[in-house]
Amino acid sequence: MSKTFFNEKKEKLKLIKFIKNSEKLSMGKNVEKFEKKFSTFLKCKSSIMVNSGSSANLLLLQALKNLNKIKSGDEIGFSALTWSTNLMPIMQLGLKPVPIDVNLKTLNVSPENLTAALKKNKIKCLFLTNVLGFADNILEISRICKKRKILLIEDNCESLGSEFKGKKLGTFGFASTHSFYVGHHISSIEGGSVSTNDEKLSDMLKISRAHGWLRNINLNKRKEYIKKFKINKFYENYAFFDLSFNLRPTEINGFIGFNQLSYLKIIIDRRYKNFKLFNEASKKNNAFYELELKNMNLISNFTFPLLCRNKKLFRKYVRKFNINKIEIRPLIAGDITKQPFFKKYIKKKFYLPNTNYLHDNAFYIPNRPDLNRGEIKRILNIINS
Ligand SMILES: Cc1ncc(COP(=O)(O)O)c(C=O)c1O
Known part of the structure; x- marks a missing residue:
């Protein structure tokens, strides 16, 4: 990303005014406003905002443990092509990580990959x-x-x-997590959320987001807890009910996130337009594998992947992008089981041929919403070459 927010100049002015006039900047009604608007967009019952996507992943797993939906030692399946902090909380919370290979042309876990993994493992939860x-x-x-x-x-x-x-996407499972870090679809500088339709999970997420106390759940439910655990009046606000962290966002994140949500459709449209241009170009070049996007009727993409057919081509195109000073990156973090932190704690070897292939032969290129015509042309020239 070249900027922290979409429409940055105007949004920064709004932010200055907001900070000047705010009595409170720690989590409050602006975070709530964001949560409601985000849930409306996702068409889900509730969203709990936190200070990053990584925190959202950690919080979700902790809340599921608190509710006894999963327990220490349970096998948790995850996509081998992912970001570090999708997998790390699985390990940190004493769960057993089971990497699942992805399909080479969709970059995602397929039903076939899942079925194959289920033959060897008793997966209790799939964190896709x-x-x-x-x-x-x-x-x-x-x-x-x-x-x-x-x-x-x-x-x-x-x-x-x-x-x-x-x-x-994000509405197929029991819950989903999102990131609002600068490079993602919308930015609240740092930020994330967990969304769900399940009321019990929603309450537990609020409890585990902040210290294990009840202050953010509704009054009647608070009373139930207080009665059940026989908490006396003096301790009502200082009773801690389950394992938790402090992952709260601030009102600044809530305010920015709420305003940025108004641009989400424009951001997605622009990136989808770029995506189509890059995809059409890459389909015509035999150096790359074609992506398979069956049944995807809207693609909200923030970087475009190029899947080279061999290592020689990979090196060739990496060089071309480097020479042209266009930033490229590994596909997320490549095969996450090859990362030092994974090897440090998990000694087992896994057979993940597609993810392995992508680790060595694929990379991604920019797809910012503010790419200008000249920049798009420069990128297309390389893909076409
Ligand atoms: C799949 C995935 N999960 C989680 C995260 C973490 O999000 P954050 O940077 O907001 O902590 C990322 C970050 O890029 C990601 O790609």
Whole structure:
């Protein structure tokens, strides 16, 4: 990203005025306003804002543990092509991580990959990453999970706004997480959220987001807890009910996020337009594998992946982008099981041929909403070459 927010100049002026006139900047009604507007966009019952997408992942898993939906030692499936902090909380919370290979052309876990993993593992929960705005057959994955009583949760930090068969990614599972870091679909500088339709989970997320206390859940439910645990009046505000962190966002994040949500559609449209141009160009060049995007009727993509057919081509195109001073990056973090932190704690070897291939032969290129014509042309020239 070249800027912290969309429409940055105007939004920064609004922010200055907001800070000048605010009596309170710690979490309050602006965060709540953001949460409501975000839930309306996602068409879900509740969203709990936190200070990053990574925190959202950590919080979700802790809340599921607190509710006994998962317990220490349970096997948690995850996409081998993902970001570090999708996997790290699985390890930090004493759960057993089971990497699942992705489909080479969708970059996502497919029903076939999941079924293969289920033959070898007793997966209790699948923490699926929706990679770069795409999904494989997520509907079939959710059916398999239902049938096998596997709790499906989505890390949708890279796919806010994408739709599979008309349904938004981030609404296929029991809960989903999002990131509002600068480079993502909308920015609240740092920020994230967990969304769900489940009331109990929603309450537990609020409890675990802040110290384990009840201050952010509704009054009647608070009374129930206080009665159940026989908390006396003096301790009502200082009783801590379950394992938690402090992952609260500030009013500044809530205010910015709320305003940025108004631009989400424009941001998605612009990036989708760029995406189509890059995709059409890459399809015509034999150096790259074609992406398979069946049933994706809206792709909210924030960087475009180029999947080179071999290492020689990979080196060639990396060089071309470097010479032209266009920033490129590995595909998320590549095969996450190759990362030092994973090797430090998990000694087992996994067979992940597609993710492995992508680790060595793929990279991604920019797809910012403010790419200008000249920049798009420079990128297209390289893809076409
Ligand atoms: C799949 C995925 N999950 C989680 C995160 C973490 O989000 P944040 O940077 O807001 O902590 C990222 C970050 O890029 C991501 O790609």
